Amino acid sequence: MQDLSRHPTPPTDTEWADRLAATSFFNALLRETDHWWSERHDGDETVVIALTKTRDVCLHLRLQHRSLSGRCRIVLPLMHVTPEVRQAISFEQAVEALLDSPWLSEHPLVGMLDDARRDTFVKSVMGSRDTIAAALAGRDDLDHLIRGPLGFLEAEQGLLVGHDFHPAPKSQAPFDQTQAKIYTPEHRAGFSLVWWGVSPARAAGDSSRELPAAALMHDLMPEALAEQLPVGYSALPMHPWQARFLQERDDIAALIDAGELRVLGEEAIDGDDARRWYPTSSHRSLYCPQADWMVKGSLSARLTNSLRVLHDDEVMRGLRLDRWWPQVSDDIRAYFHLMQEPAWLGWKHDDGEIDEASLALLRENRVADAGAPSVVLATLTQPLGEMGQTLLANGVRRLAELDRISEREAALVWFDAFCERVLSPLIRLVVEEGIVLLAHQQNIVVRLERERPVGVDYRDCQGSGVTDHFLARHPGEIVSRDHRITMAMLKRYFPYYVIVNSTLAVTAALGEAGLVDERELVAHLRAHLETLSEQCRDGDTTLLDHLLSSPVLEVKSNFFCYLAGINESTLDDPAKIYLDMPNPLLSDTSTP
Structure with missing residues (x-):
């Protein structure tokens, strides 16, 4: 080997x-x-x-x-x-x-x-x-x-x-090998957006900013294509694969023939307007260093458990979070940055229903420098090399050299900083604010300085919700039912995404590398949660109580969900694809 x-x-x-x-x-x-x-x-x-x-x-x-x-x-x-x-x-x-x-x-x-x-x-x-x-x-x-x-x-x-x-x-699926090389991040793809024009009668969208969604989209559009946009039409950016996919639909072809949709073309790859858009680890979220916004659109492709199509209720969550975020305490927002998604656009059918395959949203681009030391957590922990060789483990080894400390001490420094700057804001948002962000590894972009976490850029407002604690703090706020999270849902989803999927991936990578006993890291994690529990007594500590005392945590059944061919994003009862695992935070499993 x-x-x-x-x-x-x-x-x-x-x-x-x-x-x-x-x-x-x-x-x-x-x-x-x-x-x-x-x-x-x-x-x-x-x-x-x-x-x-x-x-x-x-x-x-x-x-x-x-x-x-x-x-x-x-x-x-x-x-x-x-x-x-x-x-x-x-x-x-x-x-x-x-x-x-x-x-x-x-x-x-x-x-x-x-x-x-x-x-x-x-x-x-x-x-x-x-x-x-x-x-x-x-x-x-x-x-x-x-x-x-x-x-x-x-x-x-x-x-x-x-x-x-x-x-x-x-x-x-359904990319073939040629398409994968053109459109997927692991092949370091970069391509041009395709821009559409949507007639006033067909356009559907919303914005939480002063400018409407159509205006924000238009500002992102290259000047050469903006000149082709008919008066009154909305500019809609689209992933090039999705654009070709939609043009093969008979109903879309009819709307194009009728002039209600216009395919304006791809952005230029040469000249002053030239920009390349790069698929990030999620494939359908596109990044351009020169643009103020990232673009996330529907992609009618099945990746892992779900067809990656935006839903109309999902895109509204970003607008609500954009409005609520200024009310969040300053000390949470000091290190934790939410990439806001304040505008979305698409088109609707004759019956007024939104065509979800057409949807695109704008996400704040907080990373203007493609070389900035802001690293998605999933890449930090991925087991690409031999045992003990992960990007995270090697970064900790460099941290030990920089600070002239042992590798064990460096691993504890890194993990404690992760708990303080990444995990703590996510939990405090739930306990103090009643705002839930279901942060898995691909949604957490860790900002690094001198090889240690100093903050996080969180993305994907779709995976969010609010608890009764939020509604009690904001009695006049109107929140749709799909954006509300019950205590049963909170206890199921948050521990899986934030603790098991994300935080324990960190402890696994560091423990596997032999830098520190994983049980010592989990003991640090438990101590951190206990401290938070003492500090946040004025909030709703249901989540912390569950993490610290429940004998089991729930995890997603990815194997059998996939074997059964279940589309996770459209399940009426997602609880049925979760199962229990022993809680690693209990003291009898975390003592070194």
């Missing part, structure tokens, strides 16, 4: 992509099932997964490391073991063998697996593996991605592995 961290020439063989893909796949599977057990031989840990009810046929996975949250480092090959023979099998063969096991189809989310669902799942899992392989083969900066330091755009387009706990973390 090649040590990626020591070889500037990236490996292009399938084995490396298999290892990365298999790690995310089995992280999810082991978290969500109990049909396995662990064995230790000569210090090595092997996970044994039963493939039959009699347990006479099993899959063996050798682990280099397993974190408190279940994030593993898997060593290939995978072994298929029967009473007669023990043999190495490929990742794809292992996936096929698992789908033949009787207990997989007994899961309540899945039911009986038909051939179509089975084939779709296998193709998606292996397609995700192929995406990782293509990204590895196409990059000449893998050593830099692991060692760093990285700027904002490098980090956004350096997330090659994807979700730590997902069977197909880099699935990109």
